[in-house]
Amino acid sequence: MKRTSVAHLNCSVAQTLEVVGEWWTLLVVRNLMFGQRRFEAIQGDLGIARNILSDRLGTLVAHGIVDRVKYQDHPERYEYRLTEKGRDLFGVIAALMAWGDRWAAPEGPPIHIVHRCGEVATATVVCDHCKEPLVLDEVRVTAGPAWRRTTA
Amino acid sequence: MKRTSVAHLNCSVAQTLEVVGEWWTLLVVRNLMFGQRRFEAIQGDLGIARNILSDRLGTLVAHGIVDRVKYQDHPERYEYRLTEKGRDLFGVIAALMAWGDRWAAPEGPPIHIVHRCGEVATATVVCDHCKEPLVLDEVRVTAGPAWRRTTA
Numbered sequence: 001m002k003r004t005s006v007a008h009l010n011c012s013v014a015q016t017l018e019v020v021g022e023w024w025t026l027l028v029v030r031n032l033m034f035g036q037r038r039f040e041a042i043q044g045d046l047g048i049a050r051n052i053l054s055d056r057l058g059t060l061v062a063h064g065i066v067d068r069v070k071y072q073d074h075p076e077r078y079e080y081r082l083t084e085k086g087r088d089l090f091g092v093i094a095a096l097m098a099w100g101d102r103w104a105a106p107e108g109p110p111i112h113i114v115h116r117c118g119e120v121a122t123a124t125v126v127c128d129h130c131k132e133p134l135v136l137d138e139v140r141v142t143a144g145p146a147w148r149r150t151t152a
Numbered sequence: 153m154k155r156t157s158v159a160h161l162n163c164s165v166a167q168t169l170e171v172v173g174e175w176w177t178l179l180v181v182r183n184l185m186f187g188q189r190r191f192e193a194i195q196g197d198l199g200i201a202r203n204i205l206s207d208r209l210g211t212l213v214a215h216g217i218v219d220r221v222k223y224q225d226h227p228e229r230y231e232y233r234l235t236e237k238g239r240d241l242f243g244v245i246a247a248l249m250a251w252g253d254r255w256a257a258p259e260g261p262p263i264h265i266v267h268r269c270g271e272v273a274t275a276t277v278v279c280d281h282c283k284e285p286l287v288l289d290e291v292r293v294t295a296g297p298a299w300r301r302t303t304a
Binding site: 004006008009010011012013014015016017018019021022023024026027030033034046047048065082085087088089090091092093094095096097098099100101102103104105107108109110111112113115116117119120121122123124125126127128129130131132133134135136137138139140141142143144145146147148 | 156158160161162163164165167168169170171173174175176178179182185186187198199200211218228234235237239240241242243244245246247248249250251252253254255256257259260261263264265266267268269271272273274275276277278280281282283285286288289290291292293294295296297298299300
């Protein structure tokens, strides 16, 4: 089943989910980030149906998030590598992980992210200006340059 | 169609997506964050089928992300309010929005987040220790307290 598109919604959250919001897609990205580059490895780790993984990788390639790269000639073998656009999704993955560690990990975090500073990092989403955490009660939204009403 | 569960994957990204990863769910959360609390308003704004919105709100209530609160007695009327657990998803929403603004908004950001510091904020995901951005090349993962292999 193809899910309904949300491309008509004039919102960068919707546009991001249009690209990576399908079920499994962000988990495939996670596996690529954590070093799995080959179809069989990702398929085995996620326990995902081959046709679905193939579909999701195709979507990621089509959107420039992943490159399909030949690493062997005889027989031809390919692996998948995140592009700059794909690597830039790490913040999203880290934010999802931090929320899950707080609210959906009763036995504690399954994995830790160790930052180059040497510490186990909890991803924190901050304002790029004042570096303070972005908290819902402390923000408001205004129209950006591409604002328009999109209600059907 | 119910998507395959990923609850068996021992990963906080997977556990988060198990709760909020279904198509439409994060957009419903976004609408609640931006002040829409009533079924009709969310339904109209997203252009989502009523039965799907009803299902997604039910999932959010079941997971303690949203409270269903009566605001009128005759006739009975309910609205939906984010709980603390739900409000804590703002970092995820802001990270998704920042990525979309960078990579999927050719005409510029549709909306701006204005932080209490007075500036238009671009959500940045940082290490809680050194406050530097979390970049994929500068992290490694290690086993956390609840680590176990989950490969099927």
